[in-house]
Amino acid sequence: MARRVLSLILAQLNMNFAISHSRYYYLKKRQRLWEPVLIALAIGSLAATLGVGIYKAASYYYSTSAAIGQGAVTLTLGILLAQVLVAILGFVLVIAVFYFSNDLGILIPLPLRPAEVLAGKFAVILANEYVGLAVFVIPVLVAYGVHAGVSGVPYVLSSVLVFLALPVVPLIIAAVPAILLMRVAGLSRRKDTLAMIGGFLFVAVVVLFQFLVQTKAPGIGEEAEFLAKMLAGANSLVDVVGARFPPSIWATRALAGAGTLQGLYSLVLFLGAGVLAFVALLVIGDRVFYQGVLGGFEAGARRGARPTGKVQEAARYPSRSPVASLALVEMKLFTRTPVYVLNGFTGFVMFPVMFVAMFFAKRDPQIARLWDAFLSAPGLAAVGALVIGAYFFVLAAMSSIPFTAFSREGKRHIWIQRALPASGRTVALGKAVAAEIMIVLGAIPGVAVLEYVVRLPLASVATGIVLGIISSFTLCISGVLFDMWRPMLNWTDPQKAVKSNLNVVAGMLIGLAVIAVLGGAASLFVKFGLPAWSVVAGIGGVLIAILAAEMKLLGALADRMWGALEG
Amino acid sequence: MSEVSLLRLEGVSKTYRGATKPAVDNLSLEVRAGEIFGFLGPNGAGKTTTIKMVVGLLRPDRGTIVANGHDVAVDPVAAKADTGYVPDNPDLYDRLTGIEYLNLVADVFGVPQAERKRRIGELLGMFELGPAVGDIIQSYSHGMKQKLALTGALLHDPAVFILDEPMVGLDPRASRLFKDMMRSHCEKGHTVFFSTHILEVAERLCDRVGIINRGRLIACGTVEELRERRKQADETLEDIFLELTEPGEAK
């Protein structure tokens, strides 16, 4: 049995990291060899930058906390933060991998127990988590090890074990509600909708929770004071945090006391908690996992209802222009795929929740002072318009919708539009328009909350929305073109098209760069005393110029790229 | 049968990136108006590759393909507008309903409203797909998906109708219907080009057949002509096919 599960896990990992595929693609066929090198370089440098930054932050944090004899707090916070992150992202990942992967149809007929399949899938998620966690957690572990002067080999050994066990418990905390939700959703005809709503609720709750914890946490420069206060009480900070989530304190003690008996005891506790949680997951999963999956196989057909009516309906549809028709289909496909919605629309939910949280934080006198300063600033109306415009743009950059427009078609479906008599320009425009509509609609809640909080004049909201529509459309077009140039078509699960797609990262970087340049320029001009509204007009002009240039580019490139895009 | 050629391939070659041997090697053939052309060959011979080049999904390395007077490489949109295509494994958008898919196709092909209504009603009725057309495609059986793909490909009454192994997955009734439909499609002066492994169908249905092996067209003509060329009057198409494509045989 163990061997069976092992080979299942190995096959899953192979597929997940596309090992066989990459070997075939890059080594056997020797095509585009520069690609993996370039990608590795880009990711490597990004990871290195992040890692160094985190190392520095952790070192700083250590020096502050060690001053009052609480150095281990660095570990606790690092581990806790990493675990919260795993839990947030875990929910969506679990739903995607457990319920919406294409190989389930192959795995379920195999003579495997549900728990075994679950274990295989869990291993895949875990492996993905390690890749990301390495960047965040290893610098913290190294920083502590270097500064705290711990004994070498035991610390390294404990570090490795703690790192490996780190994501297990939080992932299971996310996985159990996800499995139960899908079990319930499987009973319903609207299971996709339920999955999406559940996912958003989870995100909203965690964001709110995070915010509440943060407003209670010390501000910059106050740590020492805060820690001293904590120390004055009977408990150390480690215990305070640990009381809420014991595994993080076990991990801390296991590391800080590496090589001692107490450390060993904590390590055993930490690993034991992981094992126990895993067993619990398997026990629950063995009972309810397949029921949820099987529910997903039934497509909810309404066969027989008004048979001829549906054909008549065809005639009721007005014929649309190709671009409109393609855009409509694009939106339907996106919004009907839970994994896409959970990934692409998260920002639409997260930001309004954050704005609300910020609103409540106004009660804090310090934050309230900041707010008042901001609200009474001259030119607020114009700045507000810029902020709203930027909000649309940030949503577009974060949503991943435009930058996966072609990738989402995948090898399976790209032929459909390629065989239609639509030029590359038409297809790209259809996808860009669809992305734009979804982003603009998704921006409405955030703008509404923002307006409720800040109470900008109508003219500035209207200007902001116009700016936002233009700015997000520039990103939609560039995103669609980028994804047309090098789409990721070779995925097995739709989830990969949006989650493991480097084009998404490219989109975020492009968005970040543009916003840094435009935002920097705008604030400079305002500082130099230019009338704020003229800056708004200037930015608007620049955006329109960019848009015009992009349309030209679209006309020049899209048809050629469309022809070259061989599934 | 007229002399107008609706589909013409001239010296078409394609080598997949990284492959050592071409999948299609200097292939030339012509399909005339009113003609059903059967494209035969063993597994891996290059049929699908050829068809994908014809419908613009793959770009040939060399050679030209002209569909209804439009060079596929020069004016792909015009060529596609006159072509209907059903792949060997029609993977349609699972999350659209049948009618949503058909409307997309009709919109992009620019099929006018009244025409659209008539054709959709006719084709769905013929394939008995009417009751399912409001359901999402995910809920369809393999054959139903194929019928929907066929319906989509025929909506605009294409001059050139290209099918990759169309008979796989169709039940006997649908298969018969489909054969009748190919015939009537040709009687309108259009042309049908399809690949198949079912040689009896090819023998009975096709005006002409082409046999491809390892990327090269090794025989082309009416079944009668092929027989004559081999000077064996009583051979079936199956005999001819098996002899021509025997592994190890030089040509």
Ligand SMILES: Nc1ncnc2c1ncn2[C@@H]1O[C@H](COP(=O)(O)OP(=O)(O)OP(=O)(O)O)[C@@H](O)[C@H]1O
């Ligand atoms: N995407 C691809 N990449 C690389 N090589 C391919 C690809 N598709 C097909 N080939 C190769 O091209 C050759 C021709 O394949 P093709 O699919 O055209 O054959 P076929 O005649 O359609 O076969 P079948 O009867 O099995 O459908 C084969 O050797 C195959 O391995």
Ligand SMILES: [Mg+2]
């Ligand atoms: Mg084939």
